[in-house]
Amino acid sequence: AAPRTGAARRALCGAGQRPVGRGVALPAGPDLRHFLRAAAVEQPGPSPEPGSASGAPKVYLETYGCQMNVNDTDVAWAILQKNGYARTKELDEHNDQNTEFSWLPREKAEQAIWNRLQHLKALKARRPQARAPLRIGILGCMAERLKEEILHREKLVDVVAGPDAYRDLPRLLAVAESGQQAANVLLSLDETYADILPVQTSAGGTTAFVSIMRGCDNMCSYCIVPFTRGRERSRPIASILQEVRMLSDQGVKEVTLLGQNVNSFRDLSEVQFQSVAAPGLSRGFSTVYKTKRGGLRFTHLLDQVSRIDPEMRIRFTSPHPKDFPDEASVLQLIQERHNICKQLHLPAQSGSTRVLEAMRRGYTREAYLELVHHVRDSIPGVSLSSDFIAGFCGETEEDHQQTVSLLREVRYNVGFLFAYSMRQKTRAHHRLQDDVPADVKKRRLEQLIATFREEAARANAALVGQAQLVLVEGPSKRSASELCGRNDGNIKVIFPDTELEDAAECGAPGRAQPGDYVMVKVTSASSQTLRGVPLCRTTLSRAAASH
Numbered sequence: 001a002a003p004r005t006g007a008a009r010r011a012l013c014g015a016g017q018r019p020v021g022r023g024v025a026l027p028a029g030p031d032l033r034h035f036l037r038a039a040a041v042e043q044p045g046p047s048p049e050p051g052s053a054s055g056a057p058k059v060y061l062e063t064y065g066c067q068m069n070v071n072d073t074d075v076a077w078a079i080l081q082k083n084g085y086a087r088t089k090e091l092d093e094h095n096d097q098n099t100e101f102s103w104l105p106r107e108k109a110e111q112a113i114w115n116r117l118q119h120l121k122a123l124k125a126r127r128p129q130a131r132a133p134l135r136i137g138i139l140g141c142m143a144e145r146l147k148e149e150i151l152h153r154e155k156l157v158d159v160v161a162g163p164d165a166y167r168d169l170p171r172l173l174a175v176a177e178s179g180q181q182a183a184n185v186l187l188s189l190d191e192t193y194a195d196i197l198p199v200q201t202s203a204g205g206t207t208a209f210v211s212i213m214r215g216c217d218n219m220c221s222y223c224i225v226p227f228t229r230g231r232e233r234s235r236p237i238a239s240i241l242q243e244v245r246m247l248s249d250q251g252v253k254e255v256t257l258l259g260q261n262v263n264s265f266r267d268l269s270e271v272q273f274q275s276v277a278a279p280g281l282s283r284g285f286s287t288v289y290k291t292k293r294g295g296l297r298f299t300h301l302l303d304q305v306s307r308i309d310p311e312m313r314i315r316f317t318s319p320h321p322k323d324f325p326d327e328a329s330v331l332q333l334i335q336e337r338h339n340i341c342k343q344l345h346l347p348a349q350s351g352s353t354r355v356l357e358a359m360r361r362g363y364t365r366e367a368y369l370e371l372v373h374h375v376r377d378s379i380p381g382v383s384l385s386s387d388f389i390a391g392f393c394g395e396t397e398e399d400h401q402q403t404v405s406l407l408r409e410v411r412y413n414v415g416f417l418f419a420y421s422m423r424q425k426t427r428a429h430h431r432l433q434d435d436v437p438a439d440v441k442k443r444r445l446e447q448l449i450a451t452f453r454e455e456a457a458r459a460n461a462a463l464v465g466q467a468q469l470v471l472v473e474g475p476s477k478r479s480a481s482e483l484c485g486r487n488d489g490n491i492k493v494i495f496p497d498t499e500l501e502d503a504a505e506c507g508a509p510g511r512a513q514p515g516d517y518v519m520v521k522v523t524s525a526s527s528q529t530l531r532g533v534p535l536c537r538t539t540l541s542r543a544a545a546s547h
Contacts, residue, residue, distance in 0.1 A: 192234065217264075313341055
């Protein structure tokens with residue numbers, strides 16, 4: 001799965017494990033300064049009121065990378081807050097300690113983290129001796145994967161914590177207080193943070209990510225995730241439902257169920273379901289691991305989550321194409337429930353069967369296309385997104401053109417495309433040769449992006465003239481007089497911020513607020529954005545009933 005956003009965490013000190021994730025700087029006083037994802041800490045111990053008292057150790061957080069990092073940031077902050085830390089929103093507000101957590105699967109993102117660490121090093125050097133020393137930390141998968149380099153490269157980092165070590169943050173920070181480096185990047189076979197209710201750190205509070213599982217067992221040859229986040233394990237459904245109910249009570253209007261491979265979810269916490277037969281794979285798909293029996297599966301989870309709040313949209317990412325069984329229970333549920341978004345992420349990675357085999361994806365081009373047709377037959381009007389890698393090991397020009405043709409044939413609404421970057425520890429690193437020149441990768445990626453945009457523009461143009469239900473996220477970044485939100489297909493929609501009638505009430509007109517549903521008539525479209533005129537404010541249930 002391609003990384004999209006990142007998360008940072010508090011500073012960690014100590015020695016010894018693999019770093020992968022976010023970088024952080026932590027000082028030892030009541031102030032805090034953050035570089036990448038940073039957390040500032042004064043001294044371990046209770047504070048009058050977590051997150052508020054001026055005497056409490058403070059933390060500053062920044063997030064980089066994928067959605068999993070965003071969720072990890074919320075988990076780490078929940079742990080720190082429970083242990084008496086306060087949060088600061090400004091890097092310069094208090095410059096005592098910083099911690100960062102980031103997952104950076106692409107070298108360009110990693111380089112940004114290294115540059116950020118250099119900035120923090122200069123910050124430490126300029127810090128007055130009268131103030132508590134600044135500590136720098138990195139959390140997440142980058143911390144796990146590059147621990148030794150992070151700890152020893154110019155001594156930039158004091159604390160390193162892997163994705164399964166967030167419970168250890170208070171201890172690591174205490175070690176950092178003594179001036180030592182501290183690290184914990186041990187991977188776990190069972191850690192899911194099921195008992196930790198994440199404290200939402202994203203602005204607005206309209207949308208939230210809920211982690212339902214951690215790790216991955218697919219072992220795709222290009223992917224580092226199994227080595228940085230460990231083996232696949234699922235949270236108990238009860239803890240997931242508790243978190244979603246809490247978010248609903250807080251007014252969150254959209255939840256994304258998050259995992260590396262969500263549709264292989266398998267809750268083994270209830271004994272009576274541990275002998276249940278495993279569902280079959282999609283037709284024409286295979287896997288590198290043995291069939292896993294037992295447990296409550298993703299369809300059951302999705303069913304239960306969608307029943308909690310009829311006004312809360314439900315999304316999930318990322319699924320693996322192989323785990324949509326032929327009986328289409330998940331697809332049927334998506335079609336039936338008005339609050340499960342009619343949008344699927346189907347990561348293809350390549351349009352060439354030969355390259356897919358080298359990637360160990362477990363399917364052919366033909367099997368993938370058959371699944372796409374099945375999805376579109378089951379969910380009319382579904383919005384599709386995908387991931388693609390340009391220039392994988394051994395990719396020929398013919399292979400590349402097959403990927404181009406797949407983009408044209410499927411016509412995705414949303415795409416995430418990257419040039420291949422080999423990662424250590426992966427099967428590709430041990431068995432394959434990164435033999436596609438950088439300039440060729442760049443050219444092929446540019447062609448894939450151009451093709452995707454061309455086809456996405458056509459797909460989105462089909463929505464012109466239609467009314468789309470939009471969940472308002474806030475003002476448009478480019479104009480204060482416009483609002484921005486997303487439709488059911490997860491496509492950005494921009495429309496004027498004007499007085500609107502409320503279709504559900506007879507009260508006076510009013511302006512839409514973040515978290516409101518607005519019906520918008522689409523007037524124009526590009527490859528990434530829809531524009532339109534607002535018709536009225538409404539509700540998710542009312543909009544579904546009117547169609």
